[in-house]
Amino acid sequence: xxxxxxxxxxxxxxxxxxxxxxxxxxxxxxxxxxxxxxxxxxxxxxxxxxxxxxxxxxxxxxxxxxxxxxxxxxxxxxxxxxxxxxxxxxxxxxxxxxxxxxxxxxxxxxxxxxxxxxxxxxxxxxxxxxxxxxxxxxxxxxxxxxxxxxxxxxxxxxxxxxxxxxxxxxxxxxxxxxxxxxxxxxxxxxxxxxxxxxxxxxxxxxxxxxxxxxxxxxxxxxxxxxxxxxxxxxxxxxxxxxxxxxxxxxxxxxxxxxxxxxxxxxxxxxxxxxxxxxxxxxxxxxxxxxxxxxxxxxxxxxxxxxxxxxxxxxxxxxxxxxxxxxxxxxxxxxxxxxxxxxxxxxxxxxxxxxxxxxxxxxxxxxxxxxxxxxxxxxxxxxxxxxxxxxxxxxxxxxxxxxxxxxxxxxxxxxxxxxxxxxxxxxxxxxxxxxxxxxxxxxxxxxxxxxxxxxxxx
Amino acid sequence: xxxxxxxxxxxxxxxxxxxxxxxxxxxxxxxxxxxxxxxxxxxxxxxxxxxxxxxxxxxxxxxxxxxxxxxxxxxxxxxxxxxxxxxxxxxxxxxxxxxxxxxxxxxxxxxxxxxxxxxxxxxxxxxxxxxxxxxxxxxxxxxxxxxxxxxxxxxxxxxxxxxxxxxxxxxxxxxxxxxxxxxxxxxxxxxxxxxxxxxxxxxxxxxxxxxxxxxxxxxxxxxxxxxxxxxxxxxxxxxxxxxxxxxxxxxxxxxxxxxxxxxxxxxxxxxxxxxxxxxxxxxxxxxxxxxxxxxxxxxxxxxxxxxxxxxxxxxxxxxxxxxxxxxxxxxxxxxxxxxxxxxxxxxxxxxxxxxxxxxxxxxxxxxxxxxxxxxxxxxxxxxxxxxxxxxxxxxxxxxxxxxxxxxxxxxxxxxxxxxxxxxxxxxxxxxxxxxxxxxxxxxxxxxxxxxxxxxxx
Numbered sequence: 001x002x003x004x005x006x007x008x009x010x011x012x013x014x015x016x017x018x019x020x021x022x023x024x025x026x027x028x029x030x031x032x033x034x035x036x037x038x039x040x041x042x043x044x045x046x047x048x049x050x051x052x053x054x055x056x057x058x059x060x061x062x063x064x065x066x067x068x069x070x071x072x073x074x075x076x077x078x079x080x081x082x083x084x085x086x087x088x089x090x091x092x093x094x095x096x097x098x099x100x101x102x103x104x105x106x107x108x109x110x111x112x113x114x115x116x117x118x119x120x121x122x123x124x125x126x127x128x129x130x131x132x133x134x135x136x137x138x139x140x141x142x143x144x145x146x147x148x149x150x151x152x153x154x155x156x157x158x159x160x161x162x163x164x165x166x167x168x169x170x171x172x173x174x175x176x177x178x179x180x181x182x183x184x185x186x187x188x189x190x191x192x193x194x195x196x197x198x199x200x201x202x203x204x205x206x207x208x209x210x211x212x213x214x215x216x217x218x219x220x221x222x223x224x225x226x227x228x229x230x231x232x233x234x235x236x237x238x239x240x241x242x243x244x245x246x247x248x249x250x251x252x253x254x255x256x257x258x259x260x261x262x263x264x265x266x267x268x269x270x271x272x273x274x275x276x277x278x279x280x281x282x283x284x285x286x287x288x289x290x291x292x293x294x295x296x297x298x299x300x301x302x303x304x305x306x307x308x309x310x311x312x313x314x315x316x317x318x319x320x321x322x323x324x325x326x327x328x329x330x331x332x333x334x335x336x337x338x339x340x341x342x343x344x345x346x347x348x349x350x351x352x353x354x355x356x357x358x359x360x361x362x363x364x365x366x367x368x369x370x371x372x373x374x375x376x377x378x379x380x381x382x383x384x385x386x387x388x389x390x391x392x393x394x395x396x397x398x399x400x401x402x403x404x405x406x407x408x409x410x411x412x413x414x415x416x417x418x419x420x421x422x423x424x425x426x427x428x429x430x431x432x433x434x435x436x437x438x439x440x441x442x443x444x445x446x447x448x449x450x451x452x453x454x455x456x457x
Numbered sequence: 458x459x460x461x462x463x464x465x466x467x468x469x470x471x472x473x474x475x476x477x478x479x480x481x482x483x484x485x486x487x488x489x490x491x492x493x494x495x496x497x498x499x500x501x502x503x504x505x506x507x508x509x510x511x512x513x514x515x516x517x518x519x520x521x522x523x524x525x526x527x528x529x530x531x532x533x534x535x536x537x538x539x540x541x542x543x544x545x546x547x548x549x550x551x552x553x554x555x556x557x558x559x560x561x562x563x564x565x566x567x568x569x570x571x572x573x574x575x576x577x578x579x580x581x582x583x584x585x586x587x588x589x590x591x592x593x594x595x596x597x598x599x600x601x602x603x604x605x606x607x608x609x610x611x612x613x614x615x616x617x618x619x620x621x622x623x624x625x626x627x628x629x630x631x632x633x634x635x636x637x638x639x640x641x642x643x644x645x646x647x648x649x650x651x652x653x654x655x656x657x658x659x660x661x662x663x664x665x666x667x668x669x670x671x672x673x674x675x676x677x678x679x680x681x682x683x684x685x686x687x688x689x690x691x692x693x694x695x696x697x698x699x700x701x702x703x704x705x706x707x708x709x710x711x712x713x714x715x716x717x718x719x720x721x722x723x724x725x726x727x728x729x730x731x732x733x734x735x736x737x738x739x740x741x742x743x744x745x746x747x748x749x750x751x752x753x754x755x756x757x758x759x760x761x762x763x764x765x766x767x768x769x770x771x772x773x774x775x776x777x778x779x780x781x782x783x784x785x786x787x788x789x790x791x792x793x794x795x796x797x798x799x800x801x802x803x804x805x806x807x808x809x810x811x812x813x814x815x816x817x818x819x820x821x822x823x824x825x826x827x828x829x830x831x832x833x834x835x836x837x838x839x840x841x842x843x844x845x846x847x848x849x850x851x852x853x854x855x856x857x858x859x860x861x862x863x864x865x866x867x868x869x870x871x872x873x874x875x876x877x878x879x880x881x882x883x884x885x886x887x888x889x890x891x892x893x894x895x896x897x898x899x900x901x902x903x904x905x906x907x908x909x910x911x912x913x914x
Binding site: 008011036037038039041042045046071073160163164167176193194197198227229230231235253256257259263264267268270271272273277278279280281287288291292294295298299302303305306307309310313316317320322323324325326327328330331332335336338339341342343345346347351353354355363367368370371374375378379382386390391430434442446 | 465468493494495496498499502503528530617620621624633650651653654655684686687688692709710713714716717720721723724725727728729730734735736737738741744745748749751752755756759760762763764766767770773774777778779780781782783784785787788789792793795796798799800802803804807808809810811812813820821824825827828831832835836839843847848887891899903
């Protein structure tokens, strides 16, 4: 979080120069200061896409420019690339590692992507197109296509010779394993490079193979990848197609990072930031549209509960204090529902809840209903006492407390089951469980309370 | 998520045998089925700690038992270990990798930890005690103490000889790098093992050092570690103390996993699961206490807003329809505040918001106030129209709409600033920003609405 001494000053000075439209001065200050990832993010987090692109162009240093693209969140990097001159964009993007290049191009508008791809060298173009076919988060979408493969019939000394003569290149792509393939480029074995050192020079590489190679299919999703890396101690796993052809290599770090990003996305979405990550440097129109869309949806979802109250105005007229209790019932039921939903989402992720629907429902209800009753009783009592304290007679207090208790049980059950149902209909439970269960909890809570109070008044 | 064919049947059969208290049969089924991580979690997710410990003991297979401990979430593994016979617990825990062993012991109650540590071999005991000193999530807490270090004055051939004779052991601990130390065990260089292959046999190991070694301090926190791994392309980084003495090695995968866990914790906490992860196999009393504590706190926090309504009962008596509008104002203001808080939390994490308080506040307010006004206007209009639709006169609609708009601006500002203030007072913004800003938004929202309506009625 803390920048190196001097970095903060440099960020401020560069920001000020950009604000005065003096991109040359800004680039000069940047050139004489080696900004790390935090400082770079702080600097570019303050700039709009046009200023950021101008600064990158003025810097004329491809290595640092690529650092900016790698260090910024994906959609910010994409907006900078969109704002760059196409030739410069193609040169920078063409020099990125294959997986990062594909991710960045995938985040661009169709038009810019086509323009930039058109200018890439033919081999890079073909490679990128094949990566762009894969869904993000799958092994194919995460893999790098730079790896070290040899025919399994080559000898140890041939491999060592190749490694010695390409040392620089292999060090750059961080080679750890040797992939052995047959004549049809099907993967037949994997050996850590250090094993070359321990083998006799004229042995065939196939002698290094100790067991059937661990591998993943190109369409394996984030969860399957995480499982595979949990089962295997390797830093990277080879990716193959249905025929077993070696396509690329997915790194443990990239798979874990992707899993991590999905957890962060869930968190972001649960806080009402949907449609993509937001930074305050983005245009106000984009931020307004995204936040507004979510607020509008939520406003519409409130209408059910509010409509129930509007419908029962005569009951409220008789017992005004109920108006003060309703928000308490709404908030408490909603919180209880969210807790149950969070536990179900976690159990789904961990695989503790299995695939069979009936078993899963039974598990959730069996473990939630008793807990719900134990939680509902004190909550109901608290709300009853509260109503009495605000001047309602005990009969009204009892009606309100009973409604609260009953609604807590209903809310907790709905919250616990919502993620299971949502997963079945292929909606992201992290996105929809909260809003759906709190909306239902409001409607049932208001209806129960006002009905019971209507009967008791 | 999907288990291998046969695994699900085995999980069901083992679960049934445990339910009939036939642990021998359960262990026999387990023994004849190789359960992967998902199936293991599904099985143990269903068992209480006593049954789980009984099954582990009946299995009498230390390798599989350790897999259970590594694959289950930390506090579940700890509850199983607590329920085991101490001698068995010590044997299983003693055989875990050093970092996992320390994590598990740290999660145990003080009493069980002391009992188990007492039975570990002296060297393991000393190593574990030194790891337990570190805060979880720091480099010291995450590091492994198994690594390959040589005096930098040794020769390449000496190192190769050592590696050849310890091949089995080094493969188990996944050695990738060679750490070179001086006479005081201070780190002076790092070389990938493959470089041994490319060097002449009688050269000193110091000739492999190409630049000052990348390293982290033992007290570096999760964020500092993530930054270090972002700056460095290495799979592991050496951990040193203040004197530069080499203490251990932290893996990129472990650092990323920890960052990931913190993001998941934030999500969990934001959904009201506090005091530790919950699985439905835990005792109902624990789950009740944890969920109930959070619901009680939230119930107390509702009282401010509800109290404002109770205080203004006469205003509601005059314009009953306001009772239906109040929950809409509460929910909408709360959602708007949460969005602003989520963006601030994200910007703090990314380092886009710097350390200087005045600059940070100005950045947030400068970018939120315009957006807040642009969002507040349509929300106010919507609520005004809604009130009219439910039968309120236009003067009341205008009063309600104005209150909604004003409160949206207040809520968004509070939501945006709360994480900054919380970080300054060292409270986790992910834990407290939501509840605090929604509570304040309720109180101001109800007070503004009822005051304006009181004036207009």
